[in-house]
Amino acid sequence: MEIIILLLIALSLSMNVLYTSVTxxxxxxxxxxxxxxxxxxxxxxxxVKGIDDEMEKNLESFFKLDYPDFEILFGVDSKKxxxxxxxxxxxxRFPNVDAKIIETGHRGDQNPKxxxxxxxxxxxxxxxxxxxxxxxxVEDNTLKSLAEEYILNGTxxxxxxxxxxxxxxxxxxxxxxxxxxxLSGNVLGxxxxxxxxxxxxxxxxxxxxxxRSFGGFPYFKDYLAEDQILGETFRNSxxxxxxxxxxxxxxxxxSTTKSFYSxxxxxxxxxxxxxxxxxxxxxxxxxxxxxxxxxGILEERALLILPPVFFLRVILExxxxxxINRADTLKFxxxxxxxxxxxxxxxxxxxxxxxxxxxxxxxxxxxRIKIGKRxxxxxxxxxxxxxxx
Amino acid sequence: MEGKFLVISVxxxxxxxxAAYPFKKFLKNGIYLYGIKKTTPPKELKIxxxxxxxxxxxxxxxxxxxxxxxxxxxLSKIESIEPYYPAKDLSKPTLAVKYLKFLxxxxxxxxxxxxxxxxxxxxxxxxxxxxxxxxDNIRKPDNNxxxxxxxxxxxxxxxxxxxxxxxxxxxxxTQVKWRLKSYGVTEEKIHITGFPLPIKNIGSxxxxxxxxxxxxxxxxxxxPQRKFFDLHEKSVLNWLDMSELPPVxxxxxxxxxxxxxxxAQVEFADAILESLKxxxxxxxxxxxxxAGIRKPVFERxxxxxxxxxxxxxxxxxxxxxxxxxxxxxxxxxxxxxxxTDILWTKPSELSFYxxxxxxxxxxxxIGPHEKLNRQWLREIGAGLKAPGPPEYAHQWLFDLRDxxxxxxxxxxxxxxSRTLGxxxxxxxxxxxxFDPGKTPLEQ
Numbered sequence: 001m002e003i004i005i006l007l008l009i010a011l012s013l014s015m016n017v018l019y020t021s022v023t024x025x026x027x028x029x030x031x032x033x034x035x036x037x038x039x040x041x042x043x044x045x046x047x048v049k050g051i052d053d054e055m056e057k058n059l060e061s062f063f064k065l066d067y068p069d070f071e072i073l074f075g076v077d078s079k080k081x082x083x084x085x086x087x088x089x090x091x092x093r094f095p096n097v098d099a100k101i102i103e104t105g106h107r108g109d110q111n112p113k114x115x116x117x118x119x120x121x122x123x124x125x126x127x128x129x130x131x132x133x134x135x136x137x138v139e140d141n142t143l144k145s146l147a148e149e150y151i152l153n154g155t156x157x158x159x160x161x162x163x164x165x166x167x168x169x170x171x172x173x174x175x176x177x178x179x180x181x182x183l184s185g186n187v188l189g190x191x192x193x194x195x196x197x198x199x200x201x202x203x204x205x206x207x208x209x210x211x212r213s214f215g216g217f218p219y220f221k222d223y224l225a226e227d228q229i230l231g232e233t234f235r236n237s238x239x240x241x242x243x244x245x246x247x248x249x250x251x252x253x254x255s256t257t258k259s260f261y262s263x264x265x266x267x268x269x270x271x272x273x274x275x276x277x278x279x280x281x282x283x284x285x286x287x288x289x290x291x292x293x294x295x296g297i298l299e300e301r302a303l304l305i306l307p308p309v310f311f312l313r314v315i316l317e318x319x320x321x322x323x324i325n326r327a328d329t330l331k332f333x334x335x336x337x338x339x340x341x342x343x344x345x346x347x348x349x350x351x352x353x354x355x356x357x358x359x360x361x362x363x364x365x366x367x368r369i370k371i372g373k374r375x376x377x378x379x380x381x382x383x384x385x386x387x388x389x
Numbered sequence: 390m391e392g393k394f395l396v397i398s399v400x401x402x403x404x405x406x407x408a409a410y411p412f413k414k415f416l417k418n419g420i421y422l423y424g425i426k427k428t429t430p431p432k433e434l435k436i437x438x439x440x441x442x443x444x445x446x447x448x449x450x451x452x453x454x455x456x457x458x459x460x461x462x463x464l465s466k467i468e469s470i471e472p473y474y475p476a477k478d479l480s481k482p483t484l485a486v487k488y489l490k491f492l493x494x495x496x497x498x499x500x501x502x503x504x505x506x507x508x509x510x511x512x513x514x515x516x517x518x519x520x521x522x523x524x525d526n527i528r529k530p531d532n533n534x535x536x537x538x539x540x541x542x543x544x545x546x547x548x549x550x551x552x553x554x555x556x557x558x559x560x561x562x563t564q565v566k567w568r569l570k571s572y573g574v575t576e577e578k579i580h581i582t583g584f585p586l587p588i589k590n591i592g593s594x595x596x597x598x599x600x601x602x603x604x605x606x607x608x609x610x611x612x613p614q615r616k617f618f619d620l621h622e623k624s625v626l627n628w629l630d631m632s633e634l635p636p637v638x639x640x641x642x643x644x645x646x647x648x649x650x651x652x653a654q655v656e657f658a659d660a661i662l663e664s665l666k667x668x669x670x671x672x673x674x675x676x677x678x679x680a681g682i683r684k685p686v687f688e689r690x691x692x693x694x695x696x697x698x699x700x701x702x703x704x705x706x707x708x709x710x711x712x713x714x715x716x717x718x719x720x721x722x723x724x725x726x727x728x729t730d731i732l733w734t735k736p737s738e739l740s741f742y743x744x745x746x747x748x749x750x751x752x753x754x755i756g757p758h759e760k761l762n763r764q765w766l767r768e769i770g771a772g773l774k775a776p777g778p779p780e781y782a783h784q785w786l787f788d789l790r791d792x793x794x795x796x797x798x799x800x801x802x803x804x805x806s807r808t809l810g811x812x813x814x815x816x817x818x819x820x821x822x823f824d825p826g827k828t829p830l831e832q
Contacts, residue, residue: 213691213703219684222713236688238695 019185043126047116063094071098075116110221156239171255201227272356288346394818480573482549499523541761583807584741604746617793643675647734660779736762743771743802771802
């Protein structure tokens with residue numbers, strides 16, 4: 001038993017070494033330029049609701065993109081949403097950028113984001129769709145960099161690792177650190193080692209023609225984790241999926257510990273219902289939880305092992321954070337709090353880990369949604385739950 | 390006519406629902422689907438879903454390495470049907486009949502269904518045996534009808550003591566009548582109506598204008614060298630009310646490959662695409678895949694299309710018929726059949742679609758009832774066995790067409806398989822009588 005727990009801790013640290021290695025190694029990507037190539041037209045689809053942290057700057061970054069042919073479509077539930085005014089304000093500052101606000105309404109019986117995307121799809125003119133969340137901020141060359149992958153390899157779906165920044169609260173420090181180290185580590189690690197896609201909906205570049213072969217976005221309306229299902233479906237259907245390590249920035253400054261717990265809990269339930277076997281293994285990446293578990297087995301000898309283990313654990317994530325999110329991490333207060341944030345985050349994640357075993361409901365923008373296998377929305381049509389025809 | 394009868398079906402594959410679907414527009418509250426939350430008590434639903442899942446698994450069991458053939462044998466044993474000859478009395482109930490009786494009587498299965506049936510005196514049409522048998526005692530004679538969905542079927546479709554049953558059986562073809570009699574059902578409780586086919590593919594019952602027009606065009610596409618018409622021109626022109634044949638032209642023809650509701654035989658699509666790749670690129674043939682209502686099947690076919698570099702041909706010479714809503718899927722599928730020239734399918738209930746003048750190209754059967762459907766199709770000359778493996782479809786498919794074989798099968802299907810089942814059944818349900826008809830245009 002003692003050997004097993006020591007091996008598990010070693011394995012867990014190795015996983016963290018992997019996350020740090022891939023995120024730091026692939027932290028930058030140089031954009032190529034194709035002066036002679038024609039870049040395909042792109043429709044940027046932005047489903048939005050309410051105002052996020054520093055949203056104006058996030059939106060602005062899309063208007064400043066260095067790309068020859070793109071349009072931006074914003075999907076709002078209602079034009080009464082305060083975000084509409086903010087978008088209009090930014091649009092006014094960039095009159096040369098083709099942008100529209102589309103009032104989509106809201107449907108509670110399907111994935112609200114997919115519903116918005118389906119609605120906006122009808123107004124699009126681009127041959128590629130770039131879907132990005134409202135809290136995403138990009139560099140001037142991000143779209144060119146993503147499009148390169150499409151031009152060079154004909155990839156039908158291009159996903160991105162996420163750089164999370166803007167931490168001003170303890171909650172946001174935990175959340176951003178989680179995204180930089182764990183989420184992006186997984187995105188890149190799975191891709192580099194196994195060529196397995198971990199598609200994160202915060203940024204996806206999709207070929208319109210490939211999507212049309214499924215009949216468009218409505219094909220995915222019955223699943224809450226539309227990003228993962230999109231990735232799986234594209235792969236199962238023989239389409240090419242890849243990443244060329246073009247990072248996008250997730251801006252988050254005001255998360256609280258409670259909202260972090262809530263978000264992690266939702267994501268855990270989604271992952272649990274997508275790949276249960278992989279989910280069971282996730283606990284092995286939580287070095288802190290395994291370290292605490294070892295106290296029960298190793299007793300006082302654990303005191304010898306735990307300090308170096310926790311030290312290594314914190315150092316690895318700190319390295320990731322400094323490399324990926326330097327300015328944010330090196331802020332005095334953040335730097336002081338980050339070691340504690342890393343350990344407490346691991347403890348929160350250990351708690352969250354068990355939540356899918358007790359409930360299959362998730363909180364999504366104020367709604368309680370029941371999910372089934374592959375995050376299937378329980379109120380949707382299913383071959384086994386068809387309610388008459 | 391709306392609301393004058395009820396239709397009860399189940400989702401076990403999609404075959405039983407296919408038989409129910411043509412009546413949907415004549416029903417006030419839609420088809421009553423047993424085996425869903427709305428209609429089935431939780432305890433029953435749990436068992437029903439287990440049965441349903443077993444069916445789906447067993448349908449694909451043959452593909453499991455090593456164990457596959459043994460599992461297939463088990464399935465065949467469960468569904469086994471006695472040979473026709475030597476003719477014998479098969480009225481003695483089997484184990485399956487007794488078990489169903491036990492579930493219905495002792496375990497009070499189908500309780501909600503029974504309640505619903507007690508509250509209504511409208512005639513009921515079932516497309517699955519278990520629901521019909523469950524309410525047998527509740528219904529008066531000529532008020533409880535059961536549509537047989539295959540050319541032959543297991544003893545479980547008839548209750549243990551058939552002489553006491555009030556079920557009236559509707560047979561898609563004559564051999565079903567023989568079988569019912571061997572199971573102990575008396576002749577007056579059997580009507581040969583034909584299988585219910587979609588009215589939108591037929592037209593009005595007096596003129597059959599849609600069917601005639603579609604069939605005529607199909608025969609022209611299937612006989613570019615006029616080998617079939619050299620023998621049957623007068624007969625075709627006469628039956629289909631056409632005045633003359635248009636000039637010969639080598640038209641592109643369309644093959645629809647139907648993958649069963651359980652998704653069995655999806656791998657065939659890979660071989661077919663590989664074989665027909667050049668023909669599809671050269672616009673010599675159109676290929677449609679019917680994927681049913683299951684996303685994994687749709688995605689698998691799409692992966693084969695992508696694998697063979699045929700993505701560009703989607704929506705042109707290649708199409709996938711799929712919808713996750715069963716009604717919409719049936720609509721799409723039935724519409725596709727109008728321009729389909731060859732229906733490539735395992736001999737399921739789709740065998741009876743030969744009545745629309747569709748030649749059936751036979752994919753391997755699953756289960757004994759399908760073997761007997763295949764036998765029936767070949768007896769009436771509407772079904773053709775593929776003379777080679779699907780990998781060589783680019784050769785034999787075109788040879789069979791050029792020889793007029795598919796045109797002949799299409800014609801035989803129209804002449805010998807009943808077409809007007811839907812109309813006959815509606816008559817029976819609403820007027821308690823129907824005219825069986827004699828000629829292909831009346832049957």
